[in-house]
Amino acid sequence: MSTEKLPKRSADYSAWYNELVKRADLAENSEVRGCMVIKPYGYSIWEKMQQTLDHMFKETGHTNAYFPLFVPKSFLEKEEGHAEGFAKECAVVTHYRLKTDPDRKGKLMVDKDAKLEEELIVRPTSEAIIWNTYRGWIQSYRDLPLLINQWANVVRWEMRTRLFLRTAEFLWQEGHTAHATEQEAVEETLQMLDVYTTFAETFLGIPVFKGRKPAHERFAGAVDTYCIEAMMQDGKALQAGTSHYLGQNFAKAFDVKFTNKENKLEYAYATSWGVSTRLMGALIMAHSDDEGLVLPPNLAPFQVVIVPIYKGDDRSEVVEKCKEFRKRLQAVGISVKLDDRDTHTPGFKFAEYELKGVPVRLALGGRDLKNGTVEVARRDTKTKTSISQDLLESYVKDLMEEIQKNIFQKAYDFRQANTVKVDTYEEFKEAIENKSQFVFAHWDGTTETAEKIKDETKATIRCIPMNNPQEEGKCILTGKPSKERVLFAKAY
Amino acid sequence: MSTEKLPKRSADYSAWYNELVKRADLAENSEVRGCMVIKPYGYSIWEKMQQTLDHMFKETGHTNAYFPLFVPKSFLEKEEGHAEGFAKECAVVTHYRLKTDPDRKGKLMVDKDAKLEEELIVRPTSEAIIWNTYRGWIQSYRDLPLLINQWANVVRWEMRTRLFLRTAEFLWQEGHTAHATEQEAVEETLQMLDVYTTFAETFLGIPVFKGRKPAHERFAGAVDTYCIEAMMQDGKALQAGTSHYLGQNFAKAFDVKFTNKENKLEYAYATSWGVSTRLMGALIMAHSDDEGLVLPPNLAPFQVVIVPIYKGDDRSEVVEKCKEFRKRLQAVGISVKLDDRDTHTPGFKFAEYELKGVPVRLALGGRDLKNGTVEVARRDTKTKTSISQDLLESYVKDLMEEIQKNIFQKAYDFRQANTVKVDTYEEFKEAIENKSQFVFAHWDGTTETAEKIKDETKATIRCIPMNNPQEEGKCILTGKPSKERVLFAKAY
Numbered sequence: 001m002s003t004e005k006l007p008k009r010s011a012d013y014s015a016w017y018n019e020l021v022k023r024a025d026l027a028e029n030s031e032v033r034g035c036m037v038i039k040p041y042g043y044s045i046w047e048k049m050q051q052t053l054d055h056m057f058k059e060t061g062h063t064n065a066y067f068p069l070f071v072p073k074s075f076l077e078k079e080e081g082h083a084e085g086f087a088k089e090c091a092v093v094t095h096y097r098l099k100t101d102p103d104r105k106g107k108l109m110v111d112k113d114a115k116l117e118e119e120l121i122v123r124p125t126s127e128a129i130i131w132n133t134y135r136g137w138i139q140s141y142r143d144l145p146l147l148i149n150q151w152a153n154v155v156r157w158e159m160r161t162r163l164f165l166r167t168a169e170f171l172w173q174e175g176h177t178a179h180a181t182e183q184e185a186v187e188e189t190l191q192m193l194d195v196y197t198t199f200a201e202t203f204l205g206i207p208v209f210k211g212r213k214p215a216h217e218r219f220a221g222a223v224d225t226y227c228i229e230a231m232m233q234d235g236k237a238l239q240a241g242t243s244h245y246l247g248q249n250f251a252k253a254f255d256v257k258f259t260n261k262e263n264k265l266e267y268a269y270a271t272s273w274g275v276s277t278r279l280m281g282a283l284i285m286a287h288s289d290d291e292g293l294v295l296p297p298n299l300a301p302f303q304v305v306i307v308p309i310y311k312g313d314d315r316s317e318v319v320e321k322c323k324e325f326r327k328r329l330q331a332v333g334i335s336v337k338l339d340d341r342d343t344h345t346p347g348f349k350f351a352e353y354e355l356k357g358v359p360v361r362l363a364l365g366g367r368d369l370k371n372g373t374v375e376v377a378r379r380d381t382k383t384k385t386s387i388s389q390d391l392l393e394s395y396v397k398d399l400m401e402e403i404q405k406n407i408f409q410k411a412y413d414f415r416q417a418n419t420v421k422v423d424t425y426e427e428f429k430e431a432i433e434n435k436s437q438f439v440f441a442h443w444d445g446t447t448e449t450a451e452k453i454k455d456e457t458k459a460t461i462r463c464i465p466m467n468n469p470q471e472e473g474k475c476i477l478t479g480k481p482s483k484e485r486v487l488f489a490k491a492y
Numbered sequence: 493m494s495t496e497k498l499p500k501r502s503a504d505y506s507a508w509y510n511e512l513v514k515r516a517d518l519a520e521n522s523e524v525r526g527c528m529v530i531k532p533y534g535y536s537i538w539e540k541m542q543q544t545l546d547h548m549f550k551e552t553g554h555t556n557a558y559f560p561l562f563v564p565k566s567f568l569e570k571e572e573g574h575a576e577g578f579a580k581e582c583a584v585v586t587h588y589r590l591k592t593d594p595d596r597k598g599k600l601m602v603d604k605d606a607k608l609e610e611e612l613i614v615r616p617t618s619e620a621i622i623w624n625t626y627r628g629w630i631q632s633y634r635d636l637p638l639l640i641n642q643w644a645n646v647v648r649w650e651m652r653t654r655l656f657l658r659t660a661e662f663l664w665q666e667g668h669t670a671h672a673t674e675q676e677a678v679e680e681t682l683q684m685l686d687v688y689t690t691f692a693e694t695f696l697g698i699p700v701f702k703g704r705k706p707a708h709e710r711f712a713g714a715v716d717t718y719c720i721e722a723m724m725q726d727g728k729a730l731q732a733g734t735s736h737y738l739g740q741n742f743a744k745a746f747d748v749k750f751t752n753k754e755n756k757l758e759y760a761y762a763t764s765w766g767v768s769t770r771l772m773g774a775l776i777m778a779h780s781d782d783e784g785l786v787l788p789p790n791l792a793p794f795q796v797v798i799v800p801i802y803k804g805d806d807r808s809e810v811v812e813k814c815k816e817f818r819k820r821l822q823a824v825g826i827s828v829k830l831d832d833r834d835t836h837t838p839g840f841k842f843a844e845y846e847l848k849g850v851p852v853r854l855a856l857g858g859r860d861l862k863n864g865t866v867e868v869a870r871r872d873t874k875t876k877t878s879i880s881q882d883l884l885e886s887y888v889k890d891l892m893e894e895i896q897k898n899i900f901q902k903a904y905d906f907r908q909a910n911t912v913k914v915d916t917y918e919e920f921k922e923a924i925e926n927k928s929q930f931v932f933a934h935w936d937g938t939t940e941t942a943e944k945i946k947d948e949t950k951a952t953i954r955c956i957p958m959n960n961p962q963e964e965g966k967c968i969l970t971g972k973p974s975k976e977r978v979l980f981a982k983a984y
Contacts, residue, residue, distance in 0.1 A: 030625065031567075032612065035560035037625050040640060043557045065535045068527035069614070069645055069661050070583075073590070075523075077600050087590040087600050091562075093614065094586045094602065096649040098565070098579040108569050108579050110586065110611055119602055120524065122561070122585065122614070133522065133529050142835065148532060153561055153645065157588040169561050343634065 008290050013234045021163045024293045034161040034168030044301035062147040070120035075128040079253035085220020089157040091122040122155040130176045131254040140259045146178040164281035172276035178268040185269035189245040192273040193226045196241035205296040205407040206230045206286045211463030216447040223247035229462040231415045232285040235436030237462045237489035243273035293357025296407045297400040302337040305358045309346045309365035332393045425476045432459045438489045442482035444475035459488045500782050505726045513655045516785045526653040526660030536793035554639040562612035567620040571745040577712020581649040583614040614647040622668045623746040632751045638670040656773035664768035670760040677761035681737040684765040685718045688733035697788040697899040698722045698778045703955030708939040715739035721954040723907045724777040727928030729954045729981035735765035785849025788899045789892040794829040797850045801838045801857035824885045917968045924951045930981045934974035936967035951980045
C-alpha cells in the first residue's frame with residue numbers, strides 16, 4: 001500500500017476517483033485498450049452486489065440462463081434502431097485461426113484462410129441473440145411469461161474509458177423477458193425498475209430519482225426506457241440502472257409469434273433491464289472521502305476489521321481475545337477480518353482499512369484486556385468510542401444498521417441540498433454550470449431544445465420522474481408551454 | 493415437453509445423449525457456430541456446481557477477480573509452447589466498428605478504417621493476460637502466494653462440437669496462483685486436484701482416477717499437468733478437471749520477478765487449474781438412463797417434486813396438504829417444487845420430472861389424505877413406497893443421503909466391472925475395441941509408442957495414477973521394460 005495521501009476531492013475530483021480506485025485495490029487499467037482488471041477486493045464487492053441482485057431477481061420469479069458471446073452481424077441488422085445504436089462500437093471477430101509467421105521467428109499472424117463467412121460481433125447486449133433463440137421457445141401463451149436473466153460480460157468499444165464508469169468490456173446482468181400482453185410487459189419493466197431502486201437505496205445506500213427517458217435518450221430498439229439516476233459528490237448524475245419496455249420490436253424483427261388465448265397468432269411483448277459494474281463507480285463516488293473508500297455495511301466484503309495492539313509480551317493474550325471477538329461476531333452474522341500480521345504496525349493497518357472503507361474497526365490492547373473494554377471506530381463518521389466487551393455483539397449489530405442508515409441519509413441530504421427548481425435559463429445555467437446541481441425545469445418536449453441545452457450547458461435530461469407533479473409552465477429555453485418539470489444534470 | 497421416448501443408450505449412445513440434453517431443457521445449439529445456449533434448467537445445475545466449487549476455493553484461501561476477455565496477439569506469443577498450443581483455435585478480433593453498407597439498404601459492414609493496430613484474441617485461457625498483470629502485483633515474497641480464481645467464458649474454435657462436451661465458447665473457472673517456491677506451487681497444484689476429486693466424488697457422484705498426464709498430453713506451457721478422469725456409461729473416459737504446475741515458464745515469459753527472503757531476485761512459480769461446463773456432460777453421461785436424467789441430490793436444482801392428485805372435489809384439500817409438505821421439507825433444508833398446475837395430468841408431470849432427473853417425487857391423493865400416507869418415488873432406483881406423513885422429514889432427509897451414496901456406488905461398481913489390467917497387445921485391443929474398458933497396461937514411456945497405440949486403437953493414456961504401484965513389466969506394444977502401468981482408454 002502506498003502511504004502517499006489521496007488527491008483531495010475539492011482539488012481534483014477526477015484524480016481523486018482514479019487514485020482511490022487503484023489504491024484501494026478495486027481495479028486497474030489493463031494493457032488491453034479500454035479493458036480493466038477487477039482486483040480481488042473490488043471483485044468481492046461486485047460479488048456482494050451480484051448475490052443480492054440475483055436473490056431479488058429470483059424472488060420476483062426470474063431464472064438465469066446463458067446465451068452465446070457472439071452475435072452474427074446479420075442478427076444485429078434485424079432490428080433497425082438497435083443496429084444503428086450499436087454498430088459504431090462493435091468488436092468484430094473476422095478470423096478463427098492464427099498461424100506461425102514465416103517471416104518473423106516465434107511470431108503469430110492471422111491465418112487468411114480462416115476467414116469467417118459472416119463476421120461475429122462480440123455482444124454489446126444480447127437482445128438479438130436472445131430473441132432469435134426465443135423464437136424456438138415460444139409457441140403458445142402457455143409458454144409465457146418467459147422470465148430470464150443472464151450474468152455476462154459485454155463489449156462496447158468506447159474511445160474514452162474510465163475504470164468502472166466506462167470501459168470497453170464490462171460485467172453486467174441483462175434480464176430479457178417475453179410476455180403475452182403489453183400490460184404485463186409494462187408492469188414487468190416497472191417492477192424491475194423498482195427492484196433496482198430498492199437495491200440502490202437499501203444496499204448501495206444511494207437515493208435515486210426514477211423516471212422515464214425522453215425519446216432521444218431511449219435504448220436502441222426500445223419503446224420506452226426507464227432509469228434510476230443517482231447524484232455523485234461532484235453534483236453530476238450517474239445512470240445506475242435501466243429497464244426497457246421493448247414492445248413487439250424484437251418479436252417482429254425475429255418473428256417470435258405465439259397463439260394467444262383467443263387462438264390467434266400474435267407477436268410477443270418484450271422487456272430488458274440491466275445494471276453493470278458501473279454500480280461500483282456509483283458506490284465509490286457517492287460515499288467516499290479524502291481518506292478513501294466508505295462502504296455501506298450491506299455490501300462490504302468484511303464489515304468489521306479487528307486490529308490487535310500489543311507490545312511483545314501480551315501478544316498471545318491479545319490475539320486470543322481478538323479471535324474470541326471474531327467468533328462472537330461471526331456467530332451473529334457479521335463478517336469479520338482479523339489482521340494479526342506481525343509485519344505491519346497498527347497505524348499502517350488503520351490507514352489501510354480506512355482506505356479500503358471497512359465500516360467498523362475494533363482495536364484491542366493490553367489496557368482493554370484489563371478493563372474489559374474494546375475500542376470501536378466508525379469509518380463513516382470517523383468517530384471512536386470505547387465499549388464494554390460484554391456489549392460487543394449488540395453494539396456492533398446496531399452499529400451496522402446505524403451506519404447503513406447514516407450513509408444513505410448523508411447522500412440524501414447532499415442531494416436535497418443540491419437539487420433545485422428553476423424557471424429561467426439564467427438560473428438554469430447558474431445551477432448547472434456554477435453549482436453543479438440537479439435541476440428541475442420546464443422543457444417544451446422537443447429533442448431539438450434538449451440538444452441545444454446540452455450543447456450550451458452540457459446538461460442532459462436525466463429523466464421525467466415517475467408520478468411527476470403536473471403543473472403549467474414555460475420551457476426555460478424556448479418559452480413554449482410545458483406541463484411538467486424534468487430532471488436536468490451533467491452526467492457521467 | 494415432447495412425449496416421444498428417448499433413443500435407448502444401448503442402441504445409440506450418442507443420439508441418446510444429444511436428445512436427452514435437449515429434451516430435459518439443459519442446453520441447445522445456437523445459430524452461432526459451435527456456441528450453445530444453456531437453458532434455465534441446465535444453468536441452474538451449473539449454478540449449483542459453481543456455488544459448491546466457489547465455496548471450496550474460498551475455504552482453501554482463494555479469492556475471485558476478473559481479467560480482460562481479450563488477449564493481445566503479442567501476449568500469446570510470449571510463452572512459446574502456450575502460443576503453439578492455442579494458435580490454431582483462436583477467435584480473432586480485427587476491427588472495432590461496423591458501418592452502414594452503402595450498397596445494401598439496412599445492412600452493416602465492417603468499417604475498414606477501424607482496423608486494430610494489433611489483433612485481439614478472445615481468451616482461450618488467461619495465463620498470458622493474467623501473468624502480464626501479475627508483473628505489477630508481485631515485487632516481494634511478501635506479495636506471495638497470490639491465490640486467485642476467475643469465473644469466465646472462454647473461446648476455443650472447435651471444428652466438431654457437442655453440447656457441453658466440446659463447444660467453441662464454454663464457461664469455466666480458472667485458478668491462477670503465484671508462489672515463492674517450487675514446492676509450494678507443486679503443493680497447490682496437488683491440493684486443487686484433491687479439491688476437484690472431492691467435488692467429483694461427493695457432489696457429482698462420479699468416482700475418478702487422478703494422476704499425471706504423460707509429457708505429450710500436457711497443457712501448452714505447463715511443466716506438469718494433473719487430471720481427474722471419469723468413466724462414462726459407454727466406457728469412454730472424460731477428463732473432468734485439470735491442475736497444472738507451470739514452473740517459472742510464465743514468470744519468465746512475462747518477467748515476473750520478486751525479491752526472495754535472501755533478498756535475491758527470482759522468478760515466481762505458477763499453477764493454473766480449471767473445470768468447465770464440460771462437467772455438465774460428465775454428470776449427464778455418468779448417471780442418466782433411458783428415461784432421462786438422474787441427478788444426485790447434492791446438485792439437483794430441486795431435490796423433491798410434489799405432485800397433487802385430485803379428482804375435482806378434493807383439489808383444495810390435497811393442494812393444501814402438499815403446501816404443508818413443501819413448508820416442512822424446506823424447513824429442514826430440502827429444496828422443493830410443488831407442481832399444482834391444472835393444465836397437465838399427473839402422468840404427464842411424472843414423465844416430465846423423470847426426464848428432468850428430480851431425485852424424489854412425492855404424490856399425494858385423496859386416499860393418502862384419509863390414511864395419513866404419502867407416496868415416495870425414487871428416480872435413481874425407480875422404486876416407490878408409501879410412508880406415514882409423520883415420517884416425512886426424516887424419511888426424505890435420509891433418502892437424500894441414500895440416493896447420493898447409491899448414485900456414486902452404482903457408478904463405482906460400473907467402473908470396477910469395466911476396468912482391467914492387461915499384459916499383451918491382443919488383450920489390450922480386445923478390452924479397448926470390443927469391450928470399451930479402462931485398461932491398466934505397461935508402456936515404455938515414449939510419445940512415439942503412445943501415438944502408435946492411439947493411431948491403431950484410438951486409446952490414449954489418460955493418466956499415470958497418483959501413488960501408482962511400481963512393478964516391473966514390459967510395454968504392451970514394444971516389449972521394452974516399464975516400471976508401472978498407466979491408464980488407457982478411449983476418451984471424449
